Amino acid sequence: MEKRELLDLYQTMQTIRKFEFQTSKSFAEEIVQGFVHLYIGEEAIATGVCANLNRDDYITSTHRGHGHIIAKGADLKRMMAELCGRETGYCKGKGGSMHIADTDLGILGANGIVGGGFNLACGAGFSSKMLKTNQVCVCFFGDGATGTGASHEAMNIAKVWKLPVIFVNENNLYADSCRITDGLASESTADRALAYHMPHYSIDGNDVLTVYETAKEAIERARNGEGPSFIECKTYRWRGHFEVEPETYRPPEELKLWKSKEKDPIARFEKYLLENHGVSEEEVKQIKASIDKEVKAAVEFALNSPLPDKSSACTDVYTDIVEEGRA
Amino acid sequence: MRNVFFSEAIRDAIRNEMLNDPRVFCIGEDIGRVGGSFGVTAGLYKEFGEERVRDTPISEQAIVGLSAGAALTGMIPVAEIMYNDFMLCAADQIINQAAKFRYMYGGGMKVPMVVRMAVGGGLQCAAQHSQSLEAFLVHIPGLKVVYPSTPADALGLMISSIRDENPVMFFEHQLLYQVSDNVPDGFEPIPLGIADVKKEGSDITIVATGLCVKKSLDAAELLAKEGINAEVVDPRTLYPLDKETIYRSLAKTRKVVIVTEEVKRGAWSAEMASNIAEDMFESLDKKIVRVGALNTPVPFTVSLEEYVLPQVNNIVDAVKSVF
Numbered sequence: 209m210e211k212r213e214l215l216d217l218y219q220t221m222q223t224i225r226k227f228e229f230q231t232s233k234s235f236a237e238e239i240v241q242g243f244v245h246l247y248i249g250e251e252a253i254a255t256g257v258c259a260n261l262n263r264d265d266y267i268t269s270t271h272r273g274h275g276h277i278i279a280k281g282a283d284l285k286r287m288m289a290e291l292c293g294r295e296t297g298y299c300k301g302k303g304g305s306m307h308i309a310d311t312d313l314g315i316l317g318a319n320g321i322v323g324g325g326f327n328l329a330c331g332a333g334f335s336s337k338m339l340k341t342n343q344v345c346v347c348f349f350g351d352g353a354t355g356t357g358a359s360h361e362a363m364n365i366a367k368v369w370k371l372p373v374i375f376v377n378e379n380n381l382y383a384d385s386c387r388i389t390d391g392l393a394s395e396s397t398a399d400r401a402l403a404y405h406m407p408h409y410s411i412d413g414n415d416v417l418t419v420y421e422t423a424k425e426a427i428e429r430a431r432n433g434e435g436p437s438f439i440e441c442k443t444y445r446w447r448g449h450f451e452v453e454p455e456t457y458r459p460p461e462e463l464k465l466w467k468s469k470e471k472d473p474i475a476r477f478e479k480y481l482l483e484n485h486g487v488s489e490e491e492v493k494q495i496k497a498s499i500d501k502e503v504k505a506a507v508e509f510a511l512n513s514p515l516p517d518k519s520s521a522c523t524d525v526y527t528d529i530v531e532e533g534r535a
Numbered sequence: 536m537r538n539v540f541f542s543e544a545i546r547d548a549i550r551n552e553m554l555n556d557p558r559v560f561c562i563g564e565d566i567g568r569v570g571g572s573f574g575v576t577a578g579l580y581k582e583f584g585e586e587r588v589r590d591t592p593i594s595e596q597a598i599v600g601l602s603a604g605a606a607l608t609g610m611i612p613v614a615e616i617m618y619n620d621f622m623l624c625a626a627d628q629i630i631n632q633a634a635k636f637r638y639m640y641g642g643g644m645k646v647p648m649v650v651r652m653a654v655g656g657g658l659q660c661a662a663q664h665s666q667s668l669e670a671f672l673v674h675i676p677g678l679k680v681v682y683p684s685t686p687a688d689a690l691g692l693m694i695s696s697i698r699d700e701n702p703v704m705f706f707e708h709q710l711l712y713q714v715s716d717n718v719p720d721g722f723e724p725i726p727l728g729i730a731d732v733k734k735e736g737s738d739i740t741i742v743a744t745g746l747c748v749k750k751s752l753d754a755a756e757l758l759a760k761e762g763i764n765a766e767v768v769d770p771r772t773l774y775p776l777d778k779e780t781i782y783r784s785l786a787k788t789r790k791v792v793i794v795t796e797e798v799k800r801g802a803w804s805a806e807m808a809s810n811i812a813e814d815m816f817e818s819l820d821k822k823i824v825r826v827g828a829l830n831t832p833v834p835f836t837v838s839l840e841e842y843v844l845p846q847v848n849n850i851v852d853a854v855k856s857v858f
Contacts, residue, residue: 302641
C-alpha cells in the first residue's frame with residue numbers, strides 16, 4: 209500500500225473516533241437525543257473493509273452504525289444533523305442514530321433490529337447478480353446477531369444462490385450485556401459459517417491492515433461470482449452498549465486492557481505508520497486538526513439547521529399517500 | 536371477455552408484468568418446479584426459467600427480507616408466502632423492515648414489492664393454515680393491503696400491486712382459487728383504493744371482503760325473496776380504503792352490516808365499524824352489525840369449522856336483526 213492510502217485509512221479511523229467522541233459529548237449536553245450506540249474501539253473494521261469497496265457497492269449496517277457509514281463516505285454534517293433531529297439530516301429527522309442511510313453511497317441503512325441487515329444484504333446481492341452490475345454487498349453485524357434465526361436463513365440462501373455478500377462480524381464479546389461465552393455455543397462466530405460451507409476467517413479486528421487484506425480477498429471472491437464469505441473480526445467496544453448505560457457487566461481490567469496502546473486500533477496503526485512508513489508526528493497532528501475542524505463544522509451545521517416542519521411527519525410513509533395530520 | 540379461474544387471473548397478471556419488465560421476478564416455496572401450492576405460478580418456471588422464478592428453502596424471513604433488499608436495489612419481487620399464517624415467521628421483515636424503510640430512512644427509498652399469501656379457511660386445514668390475518672397488516676403504516684374477491688379484480692389489482700412503488704400485501708382466499716368468472720380482455724390495472732359495488736340495493740349496505748363477498752351476494756339473493764334489497768360493497772383494498780364509495784352507499788341505505796372471515800376481536804371489520812361510527816353516525820338508522828368468525832382458532836373437522844367461520848345464514852340473520 210502507498211503511504212497516501214495508508215494515511216487515508218488512518219484518517220478514516222480518526223474521523224470515526226472523533227465523530228463518536230463528539231457524539232458522546234453532544235449526547236451528554238442533550239443536543240443529541242434518543243439512543244446512541246458508539247463505535248469507539250472498533251474503527252479498524254469499518255475502515256479496513258470499506259476501503260475495498262466502490263462507491264456503488266452496498267453495505268448494511270447496525271444499531272452501532274456510525275463507523276460503517278463514515279467509512280462508506282457519508283457526510284458528517286448530514287449525519288450530525290440527523291443525530292440532532294434536524295431537517296437537513298440524512299433522514300430529515302425521522303430516523304436518528306439507528307437509521308442513517310444514503311442510497312447514493314450504497315448505504316442501505318443502519319438498522320435498529322439486531323440481525324436486520326442479513327436478508328436485506330442478500331437482496332442487494334441478488335439484485336447485483338440479476339442485473340449483472342458486479343456490485344457486492346457487505347453485511348456488518350455484531351456477535352449478538354449470530355443468535356438470530358434471520359442470520360441463518362440469510363447465510364444459507366446466500367451460499368445456495370452464490371450471492372456476492374460478505375458477512376462481516378464485529379465480535380466485541382458482548383451482545384448488549386450477554387457475554388459471548390454465555391451466548392454462543394461455538395468457540396468462534398466464524399464456526400457458524402462452517403455449517404454453510406462458506407469460506408471463513410477469524411481475525412484481529414483491531415489491526416486495520418489485516419482487516420483490509422482479508423476483506424479484499426473475500427470481496428474479490430464475491431465479485432468473481434464465487435459467492436459469500438464470513439469474516440469474524442475480534443474487537444471490543446470502549447463504551448457501553450449505549451451511551452449512559454450503567455455498565456455493570458464488564459470487568460474494569462478488561463476494558464483497560466482493550467484501551468491500552470497495544471490493543472487500541474488507532475494507537476497501534478499510528479505507531480506502525482510512524483515506525484515503518486516515514487510518517488511524521490507533524491503529519492499526524494495535521495490530520496487530527498483537520499478532522500477536529502470538520503467535526504466542529506458538523507456540529508455547527510446541525511445546530512444551525514431548522515427542526516423539521518411538523519407536517520413532514522405525515523409524508524414519506526408511502527410514495528403516493530400523505531397521511532392525515534392532527535386537526 | 537374470457538373465463539378464467541381466480542388462480543389463473545393472478546398468474547396472467549404476473550406473467551404480463553414479467554413479460555413487460557425484466558425486473559419483475561417470483562420468489563417463494565414450491566413456486567417453481569411444481570407451480571405453487573395452489574397452482575398460481577404454474578408454467579412460469581418453464582417460461583421464464585429458474586433465475587426469475589425462484590424456489591427457496593423454507594425460510595420465510597429470507598423470502599421477504601431478500602425481496603425487500605432486492606426491491607431497494609432495482610428489482611421488483613413478487614413473493615409468495617404459502618399461507619398467511621406463515622407470514623408471521625417473516626413478521627420482522629415485513630413490519631420492521633419493508634414497511635419502515637421509506638419513512639425511517641427519510642423518504643429516499645422505494646420498496647416496490649408484492650407479498651402474496653393464501654388466507655382464510657374452509658379446507659379443513661385447522662388452526663395454523665386457515666387464519667385471516669389481514670387486520671394485522673392493515674395496522675402497519677407503510678403497507679398497502681389488497682384482498683380481491685373475483686378473478687377480474689385479482690387480475691387488475693395484481694397488475695397495480697406489481698407496479699406500485701410501496702410494499703403491497705396481497706391476500707388470496709384459499710376457496711377462491713378454483714372459482715372461475717369472466718375477466719376483461721387485456722391487462723388493464725385496477726387502481727388500489729377503489730371499492731366496487733358488487734350488487735346495487737337500497738335497503739341495507741353489506742361491506743364484505745374476500746370469500747365473504749360471495750357469501751354476502753348469496754345472502755342478498757335470499758334476502759331479496761323476503762323483500763330486503765341489499766347493496767353489497769367490496770372495498771377490494773383494505774388500505775388505502777375507499778371510504779367515499781362505502782359512505783355513499785350508507786348515506787343511501789342508512790343501515791350497515793360488515794362481513795369478514797376474521798375473528799371479530801381486533802378485526803379489520805372493527806376498524807371499518809369505528810370509521811363509520813366516527814364519520815357517519817348521523818346517517819345511520821340502526822346500530823352497526825358485524826359478522827365474523829368466532830373468537831377461537833379455526834378448528835379442523837368440517838362441522839366445527841363451518842360453525843366457527845361466518846356462513847350465509849349468519850349474514851341473513853345479521854341483516855334481519857336490523858329490520
